[in-house]
């Protein structure tokens with residue numbers, strides 16, 4: 001137990017404390033031998049996940065991070081040594097809103113004089129693709145906030161969070177193929193490799209590195225790549241098959257076939273464009289442009305995809 005109430009301990013303010021990334025930040029700092037005070041933000045302190053964090057000595061405070069709530073955000077950031085900030089694009093799928101809320105947090109962090117602002121970011125796909133893939137809003141928006149933070153003159157580290165391994169239990173879950181096997185369909189080339197992370201277990205490990213490693217906590221605008229390992233699509237299928245005991249195959253679709261499927265599921269056009277662009281980015285551009293950060297100062301090894309698959313609860317996924 002390292003969550004402290006001692007005023008001499010540094011205070012980390014964790015945005016999204018009740019969520020996957022923020023929850024991981026709390027768990028990974030709690031595992032440190034250093035003492036931290038922790039303040040967790042939620043829009044609803046009465047919810048069970050918030051109450052459980054309060055029982056663990058996290059100071060839970062209510063805050064709705066949105067335009068118009070600038071004073072409240074400053075108030076809950078007050079006294080922070082470190083701030084971990086994340087936005088939840090998928091709750092509203094609005095690029096302008098994600099940028100505005102990210103910038104609002106940067107402004108508040110600057111006002112309260114935080115020592116280090118740790119931003120859950122992604123690379124600009126528009127820049128990485130040299131302007132050939134321009135509609136990946138949920139990456140470009142996060143990258144725009146990163147640039148804004150640097151120009152604001154605050155000490156900042158970007159944590160580029162890889163693809164969530166647990167997407168395989170949610171929106172990328174294997175679908176029945178009709179012959180007893182299961183299928184994952186997308187537009188990636190089967191040999192495309194991507195950085196994957198067991199997010200709830202490991203995202204906070206990289207935030208801990210940002211705080212505890214001198215290389216990163218100088219806050220000179222560095223980027224940490226947060227992933228367990230890079231795994232190709234074909235290897236993902238093999239590992240999933242072995243761990244789950246279900247035969248799982250990959251089906252490569254054209255952009256048109258993929259778009260038709262997403263439309264049928266009711267996705268708005270800008271989200272379809274965003275997803276198709278992200279798949280193109282995954283298909284080589286990501287690996288070609290990726291900045292490999294030093295992993296030597298991580299407090300422990302993050303999980304591999306195989307370890308994740310063996311530990312995941314697959315009941316209910318194969319329906």
Ligand SMILES: NC(=O)c1ccc[n+]([C@@H]2O[C@H](COP(=O)([O-])OP(=O)(O)OC[C@H]3O[C@@H](n4cnc5c(N)ncnc54)[C@H](OP(=O)(O)O)[C@@H]3O)[C@@H](O)[C@H]2O)c1
Nearest residue numbers: 016017018019020021042043064065087088089161163164
């Ligand atoms: N899926 C992937 O493969 C992947 C990969 C990399 C990055 N990402 C990014 O990860 C982000 C989501 O992070 P996550 O997975 O940690 O989300 P999550 O598990 O869904 O949790 C979202 C958290 O954000 C908080 N929150 C949302 N809106 C808020 C607001 N207006 N004010 C205050 N708190 C708010 C929620 O708190 P309360 O509900 O308690 O208020 C909750 O704690 C997205 O932006 C996505 O683009 C996803």
